[in-house]
Amino acid sequence: MKFSCSSHSSRVRVLSLGVFVVLLHFSITGTAIAAGNDSLKKSLVKIFTTMQNPNYYEPWRIDSQISVSGSGCILPGHRILTNAHVVSNQIFIQVLKEGDTKKYTAKREFVAHDCDLAVLSVDDPAFFKGTKPVTFGGLPYLKDSVQVYGYPVGGEDLSITEGVVSRIEIVPYAHSMRNLLAVQTDAAINPGNSGGPVFMKKKMVGVAFQGYNAIVAQNTGFLIPVPIIKRFLKEIKAGAYHSVPSLGLFWEDLENDDLRAYLGMKQDQTGILVPKILWQSSAWNVLQPNDVLLSIDGFPVGNDGTIPFRKGERVHFRYPLCLHGLGDSIPLKILRQGQVQTLKITLKEDVRLVPDIEYDVAPTYFIFDGLVFTPLTMNYLRTVKDPAPDFLVLLNQTPTEDRKQVVLLSHILNHEINKGYGHDYTNVVVRKVNGIPITEMKDLLAAFEKPVGGRHIVEVESPENVIDHIILDANKSKQASDEILKLNEIPEDRSADLKGASH
Secondary structure, eight states: EEEOOOOEEOEOOOOOOOOOOOOOOOOOOOOOOTTTGGGGGEEEEHHHHHEEOOOOSSSTTTTTOEEEEEEEEEEETTEEEEOOOTTTTTTEEEEEEOOOOOOOOEEEEEEEETEEEEEEOOOOOOGGGTTTOOOOOOOOOOOOEEEEEETTTTSSSSSEEEEEEEEEEEEEOTTTOOOEEEEEEEOOOTOOOOTEEEEETTEEEEEEEEEEEETTTOOOOOEHHHHHHHHHHHHHHHTTTOOOOBEEEEEEEEOHHHHHHHHHHHEEETOEEEEEETTTTTTTTSTTTTEEEEETTTEEOEEEEEEEEOOTOOEEEEEEEEGGOOTOOEEEEEEETTEEEEEEOBBBOOOSSOOOOOOOOOOEEETTTTTTEEEEHHHHTTTOOSHHHHHHTTTOOOTTTSSSEEEEEEOOOGGGGGTTTTGSSEEEEEEEEEEOOOSSHHHHHHHHHHHHBTTEEEEEEOOTOOOOOEEGGGHHHHHHHHHHHTTTTOSOBOOGGGGTTTO
């Protein structure tokens, strides 16, 4: 069953085979070409970012500053286009145009973490003197020759490499893990190339953004294609960016004849089975379990989950979502209990029980009597060395009205009031506090206002051979909590997004 929602160094995003995104330096061979008097050089920008990432294990702290570099290009209107991951969690940005020696301070105007794009501006108009904005081309075809411009690791000067387009398909974007359209090429895309333009016949056809670790696959780099870039630029014209929508459903292919017959499909009908729909997603209250999705946005869906793309080409049925915005309505044709129906679906944001990787937001946390609570997110999972199998199972579970977040007891800050619990209660799921079900983080604060018989009772999903209750003396809680915060130099018992809630 598949889900549809959709140090000082240079860096590039790298796809890993496992659950987590791995950021690694890697080397891809490619054909280098001379820059000469190439006029496209006037479009190139090198980007220097100082960033500070949140600490998800100790969420009241932030990590040390690090410096990274990437590439970008000049857009019409005195703007700079680059990757979101080049400027995520940024605190200071500088830019250097090709052939210059002076760095200019830049600021991030818009960022789209889901499609890994960002737009920067520079207040000093002198920066743009002598530059040339890129001209957009179209979506290349297989075997088309492309050139990657940028500033990869290993040198200060502009690098240009050449390769051919080898594949066009929906892939996971390593920065966000969203599945969106991308173009694969064998041109060298190395750390520092991130955000740099990719040209074909003097026109920009994409932005370099990620590649596989060489251990996984060699000569494999990816670029964000023009349709995704244009959607991003169209969105920000209105002054804000809204993410690529998601259907919010699980699906299965229908290549098995017996399964097709069981569902009442005719010989000439093709589609995919929808066994499960996510709560409050685009498909919620529109589709039903065991519906067969026959077409989406006018594209007939094949039994393998693909739709017609261009002559002789097919692409994943998610592709139309890459071009639409939140609030758009698109038609669906389904088979329900043997009857063909045409429905309209209003597109919404991606919905998940365990949110995908997030950026530019502080972690959510609450500390009570030394118990550190936080929601389970992909950001948090990246801090866990050996995640429990139950954690990985939760990644494929869907939110419900009774469970909007997975609330964790991350760890315990030792103190007299909580002695004896310690490491046995690390990374356990919280079910109830004082008899009150915990459906999301804010429920904790209200629940701790209501002790039972002078005690606080925290119920967790029991690790093996460990009791599943933590009992705390409610009469000692205020003094103990204050002491714990002071001893651990923690300024607040909760994150800013929980301020104003009870307790």
